[in-house]
Amino acid sequence: MIDPGADRAVFRQLADLLRDRITSGDLAPGASLPSELRLAQEYRLSRTSVRQAIALLRSEGLVIVEPPRGTFVRSMEPTETVTLRKGDTASARMPTPAERRELDIGEGVPVLVVFRGDGSRELYVADRIRIGR
The missing domain is CATH 1.10.10.10 (Winged helix-like DNA-binding domain superfamily/Winged helix DNA-binding domain)
Known part of the structure; x- marks a missing residue:
């Protein structure tokens, strides 16, 4: 109450x-x-x-x-596993408005940025993935 x-x-x-x-x-x-x-x-x-x-x-x-x-x-999306390899790092943050539109995500949902050892970068909706090794 x-x-x-x-x-x-x-x-x-x-x-x-x-x-x-x-x-x-x-x-x-x-x-x-x-x-x-x-x-x-x-x-x-x-x-x-x-x-x-x-x-x-x-x-x-x-x-x-x-x-x-x-x-x-809100319905939770199916999850995908993202594998981190040696030299990879990841960090979470709130998306920019452009990223929110591009990834079709609502307010309050963070993104996970994976920085690959080769210098590339990948962006994932944080509540739709799982991290693996």
Whole structure:
């Protein structure tokens, strides 16, 4: 439940509740979240607080917003294994707007940059890969 008197902002409390429902599987990938209006009424919050909670979940890569259809639990893409060889290194970072468009990824999803020993560079969507040796 949401406690307006708590030290934690109400939008963060709502995000916590929705995140728990997503990670537990109660809200499955592809499932629609209740509308902003319904969440506001159910938890007795302003629509601004609901929007802030959804924005937080979006920034974490847990939901996608498709105006005017609604907000949906993000489906995880199948994973691919990327093998690191001797001399290769990898680092994670947030993508540029151009990379986000090119790779078709939402806000809050990092990319993994693999620097190969031969000087080449490869870019992967971090939640779609696994690193192997």
